[in-house]
Amino acid sequence: MINRAIIGACTIGAAVLAAGVSAQSAPPSEAAVPGEGASQSAQGDVAITIYNNNLALVQDVRQLAIAQGKSRVEFPDVSAQIRPQTLSFAAANTTITEQNFDYDLLTPSKLMEKAIGQTVTLLRTNPATGAETRERAKVLSVAGGTVLQIGDRIEVLRDDGLPVRVIFDRVPPGLRARPTLSVNLDSTRAGTRPVQLRYLTGGLGWNADYVALYNESAGTIDMQGWVTLTNNTGTTFHNADTVLVAGDPNGGYRGSFGDRGMTRAGTEASSRERLGDFYLYPIAARTTIANAQTKQVSFLDVQAVPAKKIYSGEVYFQQNDEQPNNVESRLAFSTSRDQGLGDALPAGTVRFYQRDREGTPQFIGEKGIGHTPMGSDLSLVTGDAFDITVKAEVEKRETITSAEWEKSARWRVVKNGTVVEEGTLERPKTYYRTTMRYTLTNAKREAVEVQLTQTGLGNNWWSDDFRITSEDLPGEQLNADRRRYTVPVPAEGERVIRVTYETRY
Numbered sequence: 001m002i003n004r005a006i007i008g009a010c011t012i013g014a015a016v017l018a019a020g021v022s023a024q025s026a027p028p029s030e031a032a033v034p035g036e037g038a039s040q041s042a043q044g045d046v047a048i049t050i051y052n053n054n055l056a057l058v059q060d061v062r063q064l065a066i067a068q069g070k071s072r073v074e075f076p077d078v079s080a081q082i083r084p085q086t087l088s089f090a091a092a093n094t095t096i097t098e099q100n101f102d103y104d105l106l107t108p109s110k111l112m113e114k115a116i117g118q119t120v121t122l123l124r125t126n127p128a129t130g131a132e133t134r135e136r137a138k139v140l141s142v143a144g145g146t147v148l149q150i151g152d153r154i155e156v157l158r159d160d161g162l163p164v165r166v167i168f169d170r171v172p173p174g175l176r177a178r179p180t181l182s183v184n185l186d187s188t189r190a191g192t193r194p195v196q197l198r199y200l201t202g203g204l205g206w207n208a209d210y211v212a213l214y215n216e217s218a219g220t221i222d223m224q225g226w227v228t229l230t231n232n233t234g235t236t237f238h239n240a241d242t243v244l245v246a247g248d249p250n251g252g253y254r255g256s257f258g259d260r261g262m263t264r265a266g267t268e269a270s271s272r273e274r275l276g277d278f279y280l281y282p283i284a285a286r287t288t289i290a291n292a293q294t295k296q297v298s299f300l301d302v303q304a305v306p307a308k309k310i311y312s313g314e315v316y317f318q319q320n321d322e323q324p325n326n327v328e329s330r331l332a333f334s335t336s337r338d339q340g341l342g343d344a345l346p347a348g349t350v351r352f353y354q355r356d357r358e359g360t361p362q363f364i365g366e367k368g369i370g371h372t373p374m375g376s377d378l379s380l381v382t383g384d385a386f387d388i389t390v391k392a393e394v395e396k397r398e399t400i401t402s403a404e405w406e407k408s409a410r411w412r413v414v415k416n417g418t419v420v421e422e423g424t425l426e427r428p429k430t431y432y433r434t435t436m437r438y439t440l441t442n443a444k445r446e447a448v449e450v451q452l453t454q455t456g457l458g459n460n461w462w463s464d465d466f467r468i469t470s471e472d473l474p475g476e477q478l479n480a481d482r483r484r485y486t487v488p489v490p491a492e493g494e495r496v497i498r499v500t501y502e503t504r505y
Contacts, residue, residue, distance in 0.1 A: 041077050041236070041238045042062070042075070042076045042077045043060055043062070043077050043237065043238055044060055044061045044062035044063065044194075045060070045061040045062075045241075046058065046059070046060050046061075046237050046238065046239065046240040046241070047059045047060075047240065047241040047242075047243075048204065048237055048240045048241070048242050048243070048289070049242075049243045049244075049245060050204050050205065050206050050229065050242065050243070050244050050245065051205075051245045051247070052205065052206065052207065052245070052246065052247065052346070052347060053205070054202055054203065054204070054205040055200060055201075055202060055204070055205070056200070056201050056202075056203075056204035056205075057198070057199075057200055058078075058079060058082075058197070058198070058199055058200075058201055058237070059196065059197070059198045060075075060078075060196070060197045060198075061194050061195070061196050061197075062075070062194070062195050062197070063192055063193070063194055063195075064091070064192065064193065064194075064195045065190075065191070065192045066091065066094055066185060066187045066190065066191065066192075066193065066195075067187065067190050068187055068188070068189055068190040069186065069187065070097070070184065070185065070186050071184075071185050071187070072182060072183070072184050072185070073182070073183055073185055074180055074181070074182045075180065075181040075182070075183070075197060076180045077180075077235055077236075078180070078181045078197070078199070078235065079199070079201035079203060079204075079233040079234065079235050080203070080233055080234030080235055081201050081202040081203040081232075081233050081234065082181065082199050082200075082201050083199060083200045083201060083202070084099065084181075084199075086199050086200040087099060087181070087197070087198070087199045088196075088197070088198040088199065089183060089195070089196070089197060089198075090195070090196040090198075091185075091187075091193055091194070091195040091196070092193050092194075093187055093188045093189050093193075094185050094186070094187040094188075094193075094195075095185070095186050095187075096183050096184070096185055096186075097184045097185065097186050098183065098184040099181065099182070099183045099184070100181070100182045100183075109142070111168060111171075111172065112139065112142050112146060112166070113142050114172035115139045115168060115172065116139050116140070116141065116142065117138070117139065118138070118139060118169075118172075119136055119137065119138050119139075119169075120136075120137055120138075120139060120166050120167060120168055120169070121134055121135070121136055121137070121166070121167040121169075122134065122135045122136075122137050122148070122150070122164060122165070122166060122167075123164070123165040123166075123167055124163065124164050125163040125164075127163065135150055135151075136150075137149065137150045137155070138150075140154070145157065181197070201233055202233070203231065203232040203233035203234070204229075204230070204231055204232075204233055204289070205229075205230050206227055206228060206229045206230070206244050207227075207228055207346075207347065207348050207349075208225055208226070208227060208228070208246075208299075208345065208346040208347065208348030208349075209225070209226045209227075209228050209296070209348050209349055209351070210223055210224065210225050210226070210300070210345070210348060210349065210350040210351065211223070211224045211226070211351055211353065212224075212331075212350055212351065212352050212353070213352075213353050213354070213355075213361060214307060214309075214331060214352055214353065214354045214364070215354075215355075216309065216354065218304070219306060219307060219308055220303075220304045220305055220306060220307055221305050221307040221331070221333060221352075222302070222303045222304065222305070223300065223301075223302050223305060223341065223350075224298065224300060224301050225298070225299050225300025225301070225343075225345070225348075226296045226297065226298055226299070227244055227281065227283070227296065227297045227298075227299050228294060228295075228296050229242075229244075229289060229293075229294065229295040229296070229297070230293075230294050231289045231290060231291055231292065231293050231295075232291070232292065233291060234291055235291055236288065236289065236290045236291045237288065237289045238288050239286045239287075239288055240286060240287060240288065240289060241286055242282070242283040242286075242287055242289070243280055243281070243282045243283070244280070244281040244282070244283070244346075245278045245279070245280060245281075246278060246279045246280075246281060246344070246346035246347070246371055247278030247279065247371065262369070262370070262372055262376050262377070262378055265373055265376050279344050279346070281299055281346065283297050300343060300345075302340055302341050302342070302343075303340075304340060305333055305334075305339060305340045305341045306333060306334070306339055306340065307331055307332065307333040308331070308332055308333075309329065309330070309331060309332075310329075310330040310331070310332050310379060310451060311327045311328065311329060311330070311385055311388050311448055311449065311450045311451065312327060312328050312330055312379075312450065312451040312452075312453065313325065313327040313328065313390040313440075313450060313451075313452050313453070314452075314453045314455055315390070315392035315436075315438070315452070315453070315454060315455070316455050316456040317434075317436075317454065317455065317456030317457055317501075318394050318397070318434065318436075318456070319392045319394075319456075320392070320393055320394050321391045321392050321393060323391070324389035324390065324391040324439070324441065325389060325390060325391065326384040326385055326386070326388065326389050327384070327385050327388045327389065327390055327440075327450055328381050328383075328384060328385065329365070329381070329382050329383055329384065329385045330379045330380060330381050330382065331352060331379075331380055331382055332377070332378065332379040332380075333377075333378055334375070334376070334377050334378070335372055335373075335374050335375060335376045335378065336374065336375040336376075337374065337375070342374065343374055344371075344372065344373055344374045345369060345371070345372040346371055347368070347369060347370050347371050347372075348368070348369060349366055349367070349368050349369075350366060350367055350368075350369060350380055351363065351365075351366040352364050352365050352366065352380075352382050364382055364383070365381070365382025365383040366382070367380040367381050367382065386443075387442060387443035387444045388440070388441065388442050388443070388444070388448060388450060388489070389440065389441050390438060390439070390440050390450065390452060391438070391439040391440075392436060392437075392438050393436070393437045393438075393439070394434060394435070394436060394437075395435045395436065395437040395498065396433075396434070396435040397432060397433070397434045397435075398432070398433050399430060399431065399432055399433075400431045400432065400433050400502065401431070402431065404431070404433075404502075405431040405502065408467045408469050408502050430504070431502060431503070431504055432502070432503050432504070432505065433469075433500060433501070433502050434500070434501045434502075434503065435470075435498055435499070435500045435501075436454070436498065436499050436500075436501070437496060437497075437498050438452060438485075438487070438496070438497050438498075438499075439494065439495075439496050440452070440487055440489045440494065440495045440496075440497075441489070441493075441494045441495075442489040442490065442491065442492065442493055442494070442495075443492060444491060444492070445491055445492065446491050447488060447489065447490050447491045447493075448488075448489050449486055449487065449488050449489070450486075450487045450489055451484055451485075451486055451487075452484065452485045452486075452487050453478070453482055453483070453484045453485075454475075454482065454483045454484075454485070454499070455481055455482050456481065457480065457481050457482065457483060457501075458479075458480040458481035466501055466502065466503040466504075467501065467502045467503075468483075468499060468500070468501055468502075469500050469501070469502055470498070470499065470500040471485075471497075471498075471499040471500070472497040472498050472499070473485050473486070473487060473497055475499070485497065485499075
């Protein structure tokens, strides 16, 4: 009997496999897998370790009947994104001599592509009468569309709305219904025994997502952490023992540091299991990770973590704003044990919510974080403050004499706490006195504090010697480049502060 494959299509891109394509059956040596999905999968006892960088380690133990001497065994239901060079095969009294990975999967487009030069049957249905007509056609090309030779004419299979199906006489050799790994074995004895496959694959990844409910009056957040799994391997992994690894093993993609919102790195050890320098997040129960599926599993649920809102703005040295800029709104909290959260946080996105007057949680912003050790302080930007602005201006800039420069020597700021005078490089001795004016406004009904950071003070390696001769508020020198002021701004009011710098730039 002829095994026929049928495609109902108007174009190759719209082709839909309708009926008649029989799946590649597993070899008789492959036993059914007990448990979830046993009737559909040839997988055995599956364990998966998933990393953050779209990489996973799959370990699959199957019971196989292996013949003595040389034989060939097929393993369906491996990942379509398997890295064949990473395959490890282990079975008692057996060695592997050759392996092949068949990833040409049975799809409508592949069927048509493999049929080039072959003859197929076109089944057309008259939409008015329902009458069917059949024609034999030779497939000439599928580049940009399907070109057919029907008798003495050449025809393009068009998407013209008329029902057309393509019937294939057989499934072309080399096409598989499922990703299949085949290996040639050499065994010193016959018999059924466990066979372990171990390989790395792309297409499996995970990231953390956090939902934080902010209570402004209580100064706390309730936080839930979710693991979001994605599977784009082309294969479903049934009833798998799954472990997630927070970290980026060498060889995977490492993103830029960027603004991770971490103001101080933690020094507390988490109670979670470690693997080398990575933390493990096992999923409590075995789970099926379906192909083309996104799955979420909870791993963190804490309440009443102390948190506070912070307003912050950053201006560059000699910045001259034409108009006010909105400051950032941030939520600050700690991952330390004594603050209630008490966990290491894998990289992900924190989404913040706050209840409105009627008690309904509303979204107020989100921020990505990197891998965060336990005990870290986080200050995460949720957006711009609608009612609070800062405007930085150079109020005055003038040159001063070297004598005036020396008068402010007591304000000298240098690196490593040492005053060093270099005379080997001649430079013009021109000094400047700059007064910066910062205007902060607040349209809220309550007073606020704004953390205003002046950057750009460490302008060049040769001109790091700057002095602050006058400031309306005492500032905190964060490093050679940045100085921070905590500025109280009255309710429905304005606050102007001035700072005078003497510099060589």
